[in-house]
Amino acid sequence: MSRHFQYDALVIGSGAAGLTLALNLPAALRIAVLSKGDLANGSTYWAQGGVAAVLDNSDTVESHVADTLDAGGGLCNEEAVRFTVEHSREAIHWLIEQGVPFTRDEADREAGSFEYHLTREGGHSHRRIIHAADATGAAIFNTLLSHAHDRSNIDLLQQRVAVDLITERKLGLPGGRCVGAYVLDRTTGEVDTFQAKFVILATGGAAKVYLYTSNPDGACGDGIAMAWRAGCRVGNLEFNQFHPTCLYHPKAKSFLITEALRGEGAVLKLPNGERFMPRFDSRAELAPRDIVARAIDHEMKRLGIDCVFLDISQKPTAFIKHHFPTVYERCLEFGIDITKEAIPVVPAAHYTCGGVLVDQAGRTDIPGLYAIGETSFTGLHGANRMASNSLLECFVYARAAAQDILAELPSVGSPPLLPTWDASQVTDSDEDVIIAHNWDELRRFMWDYVGIVRTTKRLVRAQHRVRLLLAEIDEFYSNYKVSRDLIELRNLAMVADLMIRSAMSRKESRGLHFTLDFPEQRPDPIDTILVPPTYGD
Incomplete structure (x- = not known):
């Protein structure tokens, strides 16, 4: 039997961005944090390098901004870069206050001080990467998770796979807000209804669209696909x-x-x-x-x-x-x-440099819906993310989104009673081999045709294949009960299509998008913004 839950904030994703946002909201709010597997299955836990921030007296905001702009191939939004870097020190201090065990500098310890060890990575002109040995993600995640466990107002729910967002537009109501999500409980097989005043997508990127990836299995672009279906614009997914x-x-x-x-x-x-x-x-x-x-x-x-x-x-x-x-x-x-x-x-x-378009508070095109972390497109990374800026983006924008939610809260009424998920017209599948086959085919042709080096011919072939897959997946989705594999395949194929469309529209080589047919960089850098058919409805 499917269930109905009510929260003030529904956070879809349990990594650095999602946990940071939840912990920056007051204890008076009821918050759900969903993980589609075990809590530690996201990318944060496996991040090794560290967090870029201006912490040393020899470093400056201007230097960090300049390095980021240079790495971004002329496509960074300078306002977003400056906003992120200017808030880097306070974000790190917040993490230190939480108790994250960053590595100390042995030389300074011997001298009697307790400064942190900073390392340097590609594209950075200074040592500005604060880290916890080479397991920074695990150190941050474990610390934040411990605090979340201690908060009685935060429900940490595992084995929950978000299926789709619920908006007032979909319900035929005026206002256009996002008011919740349908979520598969993998332990029961039922799709539950989660009602919330605010919904936050913190689902990570879509690197699993490729055959070879450094990401865990869950990096399937779920948040990007759900936001697109709900009517949000996406940007720069070719990078x-x-x-x-x-x-x-x-x-x-x-x-x-x-x-x-x-x-x-x-x-x-x-x-x-x-x-x-x-x-x-x-x-x-x-x-x-x-x-x-x-x-x-x-x-x-x-x-x-x-x-x-x-x-x-x-x-x-x-x-x-x-x-x-x-x-x-x-x-x-x-x-x-x-x-x-x-x-x-x-x-x-x-890493997926593009994503769901947001402003400096993490707000998407839909009121009540936020996107933070790798799911979002803030403009920070441009055509190429500089090392260790991604975790910084998670903390800065999660904290900004939490502040915005708090400011908006008094003006938001209770959402309407939401309808339950309708599974009356579907049956159990005995053809899961189709999902497995389509999954393998998608990831292989994305690697071969939309990889490190591209051509127009390869992209056209990829687009032809992904359109056929989308039709097959849609037919399967309409007739059979949902599963994690089917939900992820549906989302991955949709994001693959958006990536291919974005790559085909960029007639130049810039940053992470390199094509043999257009090897030169155009003088007029522009973002690739895709607009869904339902945008503005």
Whole structure:
């Protein structure tokens, strides 16, 4: 039997952005935080590098802004960049107040002070990455989750998969607000109704659309797809960041080798030991991720090799084990001792730079609906996200959205009573092989045709295939009971279509979008904004 829940705020997603927003709302509000698997299944937990922020006296807001604008390929919204960077210090101080165990600087500790260790990553001109060894995401997530558990007004609900948003427009009511969501409870198989004054999408990105990705299984673009179906615009979805260095091993599923290794002196080599990055960029291994990923892709295709190698073995063993314990232990599980030998690596889909259009408070086109974190398109990243700016964006915009919700709360009345999910016309499926086949086909042609290097011909082929898949999925969705696999496939195919449409409309190469048919960069940088058929209804 499906159930009906009522909350002040419904947060869909339990990562850094979702938990930060929930913890920045007052204890008087009833808040639900949904996770479609276990709470730690999101990308936050696995983030290794850290959070970029202006913390050192030798660093400046202007320098961080300039670095971000440079990495963004001329497409960053400078107002959004400045807003994010100017609020970076207070966001980090909030995390420290929560008790996040960031790594201290040993030299300063010996001198009697307690400053934090800052590292440097690609695209940054200063050391400004605060971190907790090489497991920053886990340290942040565990700290925030502990606080959320301690708050009696926050319900942390696992195994809940959001199916679709509920808006007043869909109900045929005036006003146009988002008033809740239909949510599959995987433990019962029923779709429950969640009613809320405010709905926040914090569902992460869509890197799972690619065959090879550093992301966990849940990164299926759910929030982007739901917002699009509800009538929200999306932007810059052609810019999909490929992390240059993921561990290449048949048993190492989605293990990322943090960029901080290159920040501390690791170099990329070919199988013969030759270093190649200086041939592609004067910044060598510290060039922005798009340049490094394309260079690796170029060398792999030129030589017909399966991977390249990342070598930090020239550093002292104690240094490596202290700064990169997670990478050291994980590689050792696969017989790779990074203190003595190079790590086999390949690029993999990592971050979705585009998403749902929002303002500086995280507000979407629909009143009452917010999008934060990787789900959103704030304008911060432009055509290429600079390392460690993403977690910063989560904290800054989550806190801004919480403040906006608090300000809006007095003017928002109780939502209308929502209808329950209608499953009377569907049956149990005995054809789940279709879902599995379509899932594999989608991710493979996205990797082959809409990957690191693109052509118009490849994009046209991808668009033809995705349109056929969308029709098949829609027919399946209309006739059978929903499951997590079906919901994710439906969302992933929709976001893939939006990515392809965005890529086809950009007749240039810029940042993460590189096409052989238009290799030059146009002088007039413009965002790619897609408008849904229901926008403004």
